[in-house]
Amino acid sequence: MSDGGQGGHDWPLWEVFVRAKGGLNHRHVGSVHAPDAELAIRHARDTYTRRLEGVSLWVVPSSAITASDPEAAGELFEPAESKVYRHPTFYDIPDVVKHI
Amino acid sequence: MYTTEMSKTVKPIEVAEDPALVEAFEARVAADEFIEPKDWMPDAYRKTLVRQISQHAHSEIVGMLPEGNWITRAPSLRRKAILLAKVQDEAGHGLYLYCAAETLGTSREQMIDALHSGKAKYSTIFNYPTLTWADIGAIGWLVDGAAIMNQVPLQRTSYGPYARAMVRVCKEESFHQRQGYEIMIALANGTPEQRRMAQDALNRWWWPSLMMFGPPDDNSPNTERSMRWRIKRETNDELRQKFVDITKPQADYLGLTIPDAALAWNEEKGGHDYGEIDWEEFYAVVRGEGPVARERMEARRKAWDDGAWVRDAAAAHEAKRQAKAAA
Numbered sequence: 001m002s003d004g005g006q007g008g009h010d011w012p013l014w015e016v017f018v019r020a021k022g023g024l025n026h027r028h029v030g031s032v033h034a035p036d037a038e039l040a041i042r043h044a045r046d047t048y049t050r051r052l053e054g055v056s057l058w059v060v061p062s063s064a065i066t067a068s069d070p071e072a073a074g075e076l077f078e079p080a081e082s083k084v085y086r087h088p089t090f091y092d093i094p095d096v097v098k099h100i
Numbered sequence: 101m102y103t104t105e106m107s108k109t110v111k112p113i114e115v116a117e118d119p120a121l122v123e124a125f126e127a128r129v130a131a132d133e134f135i136e137p138k139d140w141m142p143d144a145y146r147k148t149l150v151r152q153i154s155q156h157a158h159s160e161i162v163g164m165l166p167e168g169n170w171i172t173r174a175p176s177l178r179r180k181a182i183l184l185a186k187v188q189d190e191a192g193h194g195l196y197l198y199c200a201a202e203t204l205g206t207s208r209e210q211m212i213d214a215l216h217s218g219k220a221k222y223s224t225i226f227n228y229p230t231l232t233w234a235d236i237g238a239i240g241w242l243v244d245g246a247a248i249m250n251q252v253p254l255q256r257t258s259y260g261p262y263a264r265a266m267v268r269v270c271k272e273e274s275f276h277q278r279q280g281y282e283i284m285i286a287l288a289n290g291t292p293e294q295r296r297m298a299q300d301a302l303n304r305w306w307w308p309s310l311m312m313f314g315p316p317d318d319n320s321p322n323t324e325r326s327m328r329w330r331i332k333r334e335t336n337d338e339l340r341q342k343f344v345d346i347t348k349p350q351a352d353y354l355g356l357t358i359p360d361a362a363l364a365w366n367e368e369k370g371g372h373d374y375g376e377i378d379w380e381e382f383y384a385v386v387r388g389e390g391p392v393a394r395e396r397m398e399a400r401r402k403a404w405d406d407g408a409w410v411r412d413a414a415a416a417h418e419a420k421r422q423a424k425a426a427a
Contacts, residue, residue, distance in 0.1 A: 085185060085279070097349075100245070
């Protein structure tokens with residue numbers, strides 16, 4: 001059973017997403033190991049929703065996730081930094097003008 | 101069209117479905133619960149939503165055209181950067197909405213085909229031309245103002261993915277209206293010619309903006325059921341009234357005159373009375389007879405066709421990458 005954590009016999013890893021209540025997005029909460037999707041849902045329920053934390057679960061094989069490169073985060077997100085005009089507060093509208 | 105047909109056959113459609121399921125569904129929406137993609141829903145609910153969300157998405161996409169028309173001619177670098185950011189947002193909003201519609205079982209390809217073949221509808225407002233720079237101000241102020249008025253209640257629409265898309269859209273939309281009104285302030289305080297431009301833009305965009313809320317309630321066959329299903333949260337006429345009441349003081353501040361001799365405060369109803377809307381014009385534009393309807397569709401189809409090589413190249417690149425990985 002035990003392989004010292006190096007044998008590569010772990011069940012696949014699944015990322016777990018929980019919808020806290022109707023109308024909200026599923027949010028990432030963590031991960032579980034499981035041999036298949038059905039058991040991953042069961043493990044996710046037992047691991048992450050023991051206190052009614054959610055009304056719906058998603059599990060996604062961790063290997064299916066492509067993440068952005070942390071090294072490239074600077075150049076990836078920099079373009080938005082200089083575009084303050086994308087925010088409503090950038091515009092001068094006198095206070096007497098309402099509902100705008 | 102399916103719209104009117106559905107309202108006449110609403111009973112038969114529901115009878116064809118399991119009454120217990122229908123009853124449970126009706127109870128859920130009546131209790132303001134959200135419906136999610138994997139939940140059971142009546143076929144008519146699904147179809148109504150696919151139609152409404154895809155029309156909404158098409159409107160965002162086609163809506164880029166009248167404003168895109170002015171990006172190269174914006175009067176300053178500041179205005180150009182702002183307009184570019186706004187048009188970019190509209191593209192994003194179209195994508196949020198197409199994705200929401202796809203959760204109902206339609207495909208992106210089907211929706212785009214329906215738009216390009218002229219089968220799908222989009223907001224009538226985008227079939228009017230943008231003749232001067234003041235139109236960009238008027239669109240932000242009035243058209244985005246009316247859109248916000250429509251979209252704020254949709255943040256609580258009963259279909260979860262649509263509601264969540266609306267939350268994002270509304271958050272981003274507020275700068276659109278403010279940049280437009282800021283343009284109007286600049287023009288209204290400018291030279292006599294600039295003031296004339298601002299007034300002319302208001303004259304041309306006022307009535308089409310009121311039409312954006314759709315036909316009057318007594319001629320809007322789906323309103324009653326859409327309200328019951330919480331797809332719509334307020335009727336066309338309720339929203340239109342709110343828009344008039346909020347916009348009139350904003351026009352006053354600019355020193356501009358709303359082109360409606362009948363517009364007057366009605367103390368008794370606590371709102372403005374306003375003149376008769378030319379519904380003949382509205383239905384003509386819905387039928388595709390708007391001043392620039394043909395140009396809009398030609399521009400969309402050209403953009404799609406001109407982009408074909410990019411899609412092909414991306415697919416070829418991915419195929420090559422996979423072949424390399426397999427080797």
